[in-house]
Amino acid sequence: MKRILINQDNNSEQFLYEQLYSDIKNQILEGEMEAEERCPSIRGLAETLGISVTTVMQAYNQLLAEGYIFSKPGSGYYVQGGFDGELIPQKGHTESDTVEEERKDEYPYLCDEEVFDFVKWKKCANRVFTEYSKELLYESNIKGELALRKEIAEYLRRSRGVHTKPENIVISAGTQQIAFHLGRILKRDHVNIVAVEKPGYAPVKSMFQDAGFQVVEIPVRKTGIDIGMLPANLKTGVYVNPSNQFPTGVVMPANKRYEILDWAKENHCYIIEDDYNSELRYVGQPLPPIKSLDVYDRVIYLGSFSSTLFSAIKISYMVLTDELTRRFDAMEKTYTQTCSKAEQLTLASFMKEGFYYTTIKKKRTLYTKKLQLAIAAFGKYGGDRITLINKQSGLTLTVNVRLGESEKKGYGQSISEKRNVKKEIGENRDTCAVQELLSNMQKLGIRTYYLENMSGENNVMLSIYYSEIPIQMMEAKIKELCDIFG
Numbered sequence: 001m002k003r004i005l006i007n008q009d010n011n012s013e014q015f016l017y018e019q020l021y022s023d024i025k026n027q028i029l030e031g032e033m034e035a036e037e038r039c040p041s042i043r044g045l046a047e048t049l050g051i052s053v054t055t056v057m058q059a060y061n062q063l064l065a066e067g068y069i070f071s072k073p074g075s076g077y078y079v080q081g082g083f084d085g086e087l088i089p090q091k092g093h094t095e096s097d098t099v100e101e102e103r104k105d106e107y108p109y110l111c112d113e114e115v116f117d118f119v120k121w122k123k124c125a126n127r128v129f130t131e132y133s134k135e136l137l138y139e140s141n142i143k144g145e146l147a148l149r150k151e152i153a154e155y156l157r158r159s160r161g162v163h164t165k166p167e168n169i170v171i172s173a174g175t176q177q178i179a180f181h182l183g184r185i186l187k188r189d190h191v192n193i194v195a196v197e198k199p200g201y202a203p204v205k206s207m208f209q210d211a212g213f214q215v216v217e218i219p220v221r222k223t224g225i226d227i228g229m230l231p232a233n234l235k236t237g238v239y240v241n242p243s244n245q246f247p248t249g250v251v252m253p254a255n256k257r258y259e260i261l262d263w264a265k266e267n268h269c270y271i272i273e274d275d276y277n278s279e280l281r282y283v284g285q286p287l288p289p290i291k292s293l294d295v296y297d298r299v300i301y302l303g304s305f306s307s308t309l310f311s312a313i314k315i316s317y318m319v320l321t322d323e324l325t326r327r328f329d330a331m332e333k334t335y336t337q338t339c340s341k342a343e344q345l346t347l348a349s350f351m352k353e354g355f356y357y358t359t360i361k362k363k364r365t366l367y368t369k370k371l372q373l374a375i376a377a378f379g380k381y382g383g384d385r386i387t388l389i390n391k392q393s394g395l396t397l398t399v400n401v402r403l404g405e406s407e408k409k410g411y412g413q414s415i416s417e418k419r420n421v422k423k424e425i426g427e428n429r430d431t432c433a434v435q436e437l438l439s440n441m442q443k444l445g446i447r448t449y450y451l452e453n454m455s456g457e458n459n460v461m462l463s464i465y466y467s468e469i470p471i472q473m474m475e476a477k478i479k480e481l482c483d484i485f486g
Contacts, residue, residue, distance in 0.1 A: 016051060017058035024059065028068050028079055035081030039069060057119050112470070115362045116310050117355065124349035128342055140341040142332045144171025144317070148348040152303070152317055155351060159279065161292035162301060168325045173338040174314035175304060176207060181328075181335070182272070182300065182318060183211035186237055188327045191270065195238040197225050199453040201246050204239055204274075213237075220245055224252035227260050232267055237300075239272040243287045246276075247398045247451050247463045249390025257290045264298035270321070274302045277394040279360050280367060297321045305347065307395060308360055315339055315347060367395070367467050370474060374466040377478035385485060395467040398451070401460045401485055440484050444477060 014022075027033045039045075042060060046053045060077055063069045069077045129136070143149065149166035156162040172178045186194075194208040198217035209215050218238070219226050225240055240260070242252035252260075264271050273290050291301040301319040320328060350356055374397060378386055389398035437460065441448040447465040454461035469477050 015058075017055045017062070020049075020051070020055065020059040021062045024063060025066075025068055033079045035079055037079045038075075039077040039079065041076060054114065054117075054119075061118055061122070112366060115366055116359060120353070120355045121346065121350060124353065124355070125342070125346045127349055128345045132345055135345075136342055140337040140339065140344065142335050142337050143167070143169065143328075144337060144339065145341060145344040145348060148344045148351075149317075151348045151351040155356070156301075156303075156319070159357075160275070161288045162319065163292075164301075164319050168320050168322065169317055170320060170328065171315065171317045171337075171339055171344065173316075173340075174306075175302070175316050177338055178302060178316045178318050179204075179207040180211070183208065183213065184331070185320070185324050185327050186270070187212070188331065189235070189270075189324065191235050191237050193231060193234055193236040194272075195225075195230055195236055197240060197245060199247060199451060200239075201241075208239070220248055220250055222250065223256050224250050225260075227256065227263055230260075230263055230267075231269075234267070234269075236267065236269045237272050238264075238269065239274065240290075241274050241276065242290055243275060244277055244390070244392075244394050246394075247390065247396070247449075247454065247461070249392060249394070249398060251287060251392075252290075257293055261290065261294060261296060261298065265296040269298065270324075271299045272302065273299055276302075276304060277307050279308055280364060280394055291319065297323070300324065308356075308363065309347075313343065313347070315343065366471070370467060370469070370471055371397075373471065373474040374469070374478055377475045378482070380475075381479045381482040383482075386482065389461075395465060396449075396463045397466045398454075399462045399464055400454075401462065403458055403460065437484070441481070444480050444484075446477060446481060 024033070024039075033039075039060070040048070042056045043053055046056045049056075060069065064071060064077070068080055070080050071077055146166060148171060149169040152169055152171075153164050153166050156164060170178070170181060172181060192214060193216060194213040195216045195218050196205050196208070197220050199220065200217075205215055205217070216231065216236075218229050224242060224245060225238070230236065230238055238260070240252070242257060244251065260271060263269065271290060271294075275289050275291075289299075289301065291299040298321065300321065302316070303318075304316040305313050306316075347356075371391065375388060375391055378388055378397075378399070385402045387400040387402075389400055391397060438448060438450055441462075441464075447468055449463040451461040451463055464481070466474070466478075
């Protein structure tokens with residue numbers, strides 16, 4: 001190999017591994033690195049360039065995934081053949097480049113690569129394809145791979161205090177698919193009403209409505225959902241986020257958890273507990289879920305790996321009660337497993353090796369620092385107009401912005417007008433002022449959701465993904481965000 005150089009630009013928006021990846025890719029395309037030429041070892045290149053082993057591995061993994069290099073077991077990485085200088089874009093961009101740039105430009109900070117070890121993930125994937133290749137020729141179990149269901153059951157016992165059997169666990173490709181399964185099972189148990197939190201996570205309401213349920217919105221108080229307003233003597237499912245209610249951040253205290261369990265028992269109802277982001281709590285220990293207190297077997301527990309691992313891994317699961325498990329078993333022939341068998345087995349190995357617990361610990365440490373910096377920056381630049389609502393857990397901050405007189409005529413008035421003309425313009429259509437506000441947020445590269453139910457003529461409520469802002473850019477980005485409001 002003639003050279004591998006990297007002109008480190010600390011002011012670049014590109015991560016260091018992306019700069020290294022680009023440099024090596026260009027040398028391959030320009031013919032400076034020849035076909036079948038052996039690449040430097042990961043550790044050797046890291047020492048030569050004075051960068052981390054992880055950075056080099058991330059660059060190599062990207063080159064490997066795109067086919068610029070290939071791996072020989074026990075030997076290392078080699079340059080793939082078939083490239084020449086004509087393949088290098090000389091001017092302008094290809095259509096695929098444009099699409100990729102648009103996606104990155106929209107929200108360029110979607111994840112922190114350093115908190116997930118793709119080397120270990122690849123190790124687990126290689127083991128699956130090497131040791132379980134024959135099993136991959138057959139369809140996955142309808143409930144999900146037994147190996148993964150066993151690991152989930154063990155994880156729930158150790159980390160969440162939930163005791164369940166693998167046969168009560170159903171795995172699927174994402175929350176929407178889980179909701180579809182759950183809807184059919186509840187219908188078989190003669191449940192036709194689902195109560196949801198208000199304010200709450202809007203897509204959940206839509207999913208149950210689309211499944212044909214009558215959806216009832218129940219207000220969220222300082223201690224969580226108002227249990228006294230839940231239906232009585234009607235078979236109902238109630239969807240709750242007791243450990244970190246979205247978007248208020250309200251935590252349901254222990255006495256209320258027992259109260260809602262008693263309501264479920266007395267009315268033959270089900271509690272649908274979404275324990276999302278439960279492990280990502282930064283003040284005190286993660287709270288025990290309602291499921292861990294359930295002696296009546298009335299709680300359906302929902303979990304996902306998207307926030308604790310990486311967003312592209314669409315693996316979710318639910319823990320059914322014994323009765324609902326029997327109903328699922330009776331109708332399972334009408335289902336097919338939608339989640340990749342290889343990915344399920346890889347995750348099972350990742351959990352068994354202890355890598356999943358390590359990942360959660362690293363994320364919790366990083367996001368604790370990020371949250372502290374974000375809170376400090378809002379305090380420094382937000383003045384008395386910005387109040388933070390949820391600042392103890394999760395991936396978002398709920399921000400209340402008090403409007404000035406001139407802004408009331410813009411954002412506040414548009415909100416009021418929107419409520420008056422909902423029937424004409426549709427339930428979820430934003431008016432111009434709100435759209436402009438969210439557009440300005442997007443230009444900063446910060447993913448933001450407008451919380452209509454919590455906004456009014458005098459305030460705007462937003463849920464902001466502070467967790468996606470690089471830690472070294474946190475103060476500057478929060479300052480820019482505060483400047484939007486003057």
